[in-house]
Amino acid sequence: MQLVLDTKGLHITKKEGTVHIVSEKGSRSISIGKLTSVAITANVLLGTDFIRMCVQHEVPILFFDRIGKAKARLWSPYFASIATLRRQQVRFGDTPEATAWMVDLFRLKTEGQLQNLELIRKKKGFASSGINQAVNIIKQNQYNFDPLRDQLIEEARQPMLGVEGAIARVYWRAIGNNLPRHYIFQMRSRKPAKDIFNAGLNYLYGMLYSVVEGALFAAGLDPHLGIFHVDEYDRPTLSF
Known part of the structure; x- marks a missing residue:
């Protein structure tokens, strides 16, 4: 498990x-064998x-700033397991198994989208707009990921992005049409967001990236060594 130290003034x-933790309210001890990482935010x-x-x-x-972005890390310079893990991370990205993993992630994402639409349909009933059609289209499109499973990432990247984009357009249109009147939107917008809902969504995605990056650091993976997304300077592409 990860030990999170988020209270000012703790003494460890x-x-x-x-691991002995002392605070103003008392103290407690935790077996070091139970810990996979330590996260410090205060x-x-x-x-x-x-x-x-x-x-x-x-x-x-691991040290994080106030918005959850990893800023520094303390560890041994002789972590042989980390070096092995990083080599395996590089090799994994060049195998069909990496594509199969990405297909599973996309399918998992799609299942979450379908669950959200089903929830809206149950809450709004006959008042829901276009939900049934969106659900049917997404269910059909999600199977387009499966033929790509045995390809390398370089070969499958663009087709996978195409399938993801087609599903996303249908999903966000259905979401946008079923929000309260002041939040209705027609399409996803980024940099800049063109409406209140997308502005909030972009902000929350930014927060989530930091959480994912911290989890990757804690697991010993390199967030900047992407598998699906192309590497970019100073960008944690694996987090994306």
Whole structure:
């Protein structure tokens, strides 16, 4: 599990082989063996004995800013497992298994979209606009991912983007037409958003990117080493 230290003034040390956390309200101890990473979002005091214990057990310590973006990381320079993991990450991106993984992610995303539309249909009933048609179209289009499963990412990228885009247009049109009157929109818009709903959605996506990037760091993966998205300088493309 990930230990999140988000309270100002915490004092973290090693005590009898455990992580010992002291706050104004009391103290508690956690077995280092239960931790996969430590996330710090507030000003806390870290004992060097605690840091050494984390290094010994290959538990990275991650520092995040107020909006959840990873800013720094403490870990051993001799993490052989991290080097192995990074090499495997590079190799994985050049195999059909990477494409199959992306197909599974797209199908999972599509299932979530269908669930959202079904929820709207149940709540609005006969008042829902175009939901039935959107659900049927999306259910048909989602099967277009499957023939790409055995291809390499380079071959499958554009067709997958085409399928995703076709589904997204139908989905967002259905969502936009079933919102309260002041929030209705016709299409997804970014940079800049052209309506209130898209502005909020873009902001929340920005927050989610930081959460995903932190999780990738904690798992030992390189967020800047993309699999589906093409690498860009100083952009965590794997998070996308």
